[in-house]
Every structure is written in structure tokens, then in C-alpha cells.
Amino acid sequence: MAMKNKRAEVLQSVLIQIALVGLVMVLFIFATADKINARGVKQQVLEKEIALLIDSASPVMEFAIDKKSINGVISDIKLDAGRVKVIVDGLGSVKGYPFFTRYDVGVRSEGNKFVIRVE
């Protein structure tokens, strides 16, 4: 009887451990999955899209970017030392992405849009 009880206790302990390990792994997988679709990726998409638009733009060209879009809420766009920096969903940009152009580029906030003008 004592042997049976001991076995049951060991089994119970092992089951609890497996459940806890499973829980930790599930949390880990969810956190990783969240990371894949994280703000960093949205920021990268926006910065590279804007950089390519600037790269291909000719003078007197303007393009508008909605502050609220599928890529999140953009609170600021900066063109700093040849780099596009986008603050999306509160995530500040550390490096930004470089653009190249022969022309002057400026960005202004206009209502619910940011307008980038090449001249």
C-alpha cells in the first residue's frame, strides 16, 4: 500500500512538472510568435517602403502616409542624416533605414497624414 502511494506521488509530481513545463513552453511559443508580427517588423516595413519611395522620387513629387494604417499607429516620421526613422505604436527607431536622393526631401504632418515632399 505504501509502495502504491509513493508511486502515485511520484506520478503526480511528474505530471505537475510536465504541465508546468508545457505551460512555460506555450508562453515561450506565443511570445516568439508575437515577436514575428511585432512592431519591429512593422517599423522595418514602413521605413523601407518610405526609403524606396524617396529613392525613386523625382522633384516636386509628394506622397502621403496615413498615421493610422494596417501597420499600426505612426506617431512620427523623421528624415535624419539620410535615414528614415518611423515611430510606430510607440516604438522608437534606433537606426532607421538609409535612403539616397539627389534632391531635398522634407516631411510635414498634415491632419491624419504625414506628407513627404521631394524638391
Next chain:
Amino acid sequence: MNRRGASGEGIVTLYRVILISLIALGILGISSVSYVHYIDVKEVEAHLMYVGVLKCLAGSEGIVNLDFFGSEEKKENLLKSCGYGGEMSRFFVRATIYDSSLNKVIEIYQGDVGNLWLKNFFEKVKMSSGDAVKRNPGYYKNSVPLDVKYLKDGKIENGKIDLEVFVNAE
């Protein structure tokens, strides 16, 4: 099992759970720093730079003014001569202009030609995943047909431009 033994096993279980949690958090921490989905636009940048430099060189009339690139400084700073500023160190751009007999007339460039080994390396060693893929440079080369003209010493002659653009990772 006595009470002391049960509490001892409970402590061991707790210790194991904490250890596993710490390992899982460690893996998560490392992966969150090292893993960011990378979107590669270097090939597109190479195409865009090609178009920009070609417009700069040949203008709307398709005539390259070689007299403008008379000095060594302008010859070796193609992008700067075209008015590009900012971070140009990732680029290697080379325009080679030939006459109608395909003799080289002039080579105008900017950047380090040594970077091209990276392109050759990635052509030979195919990589489809991993961090090294980020280092795969963007490259575009094209020859503009012979109806491109160039101006040299006041005379317009028929010629051809070979233009190549290499873009390194930022």
C-alpha cells in the same frame, strides 16, 4: 512518505520549474535580440540607383558630357558628382563608356571595387536562410545600347555605357 520528505520533493520541483523557466526566458531573450524578420530591398535599391545614375549621366537627351568628368576627383566620385549625398559607402557604382568601336573611353566610378568579391561569393555559395543571407548584396548591371552619345572636346559621338551598381548591407 513523511512530511519532511514531501516538502523536500516540493522544493526540488519548485527549483526545477524555476530553472526551466529561466532557461526558457533566456532562450526567448536571446531570440528576441537576434531574431528580427529581415526584409531585403537591396536588389531594388540597386535598380533604383542604376536608373538615377543613368539619368544623371545621360540626361533626358541621352548625351553624356565627358568634359564634365574631366578631373580625377569627378571621375572617382560619380555619385557625389551626380549630387547624391548621405551614406554612399554601401554603394559601388561604375560607369564604363565605350566608343562605337567598343574601345573604352572613360571609367567613372565611386566606392570600393573590392566589395564585388562579396557578390561573387554569394553567387558561388547559395544560402537560403540564416543571418548570412542579410549580407547578400544587391547588384544590377546593364549595357545601354549604342545610340547613347557622348560629348568629348565639344564633339558628339556614338557610344555605349556599361553601368553596374552594387549595394552592400547597411
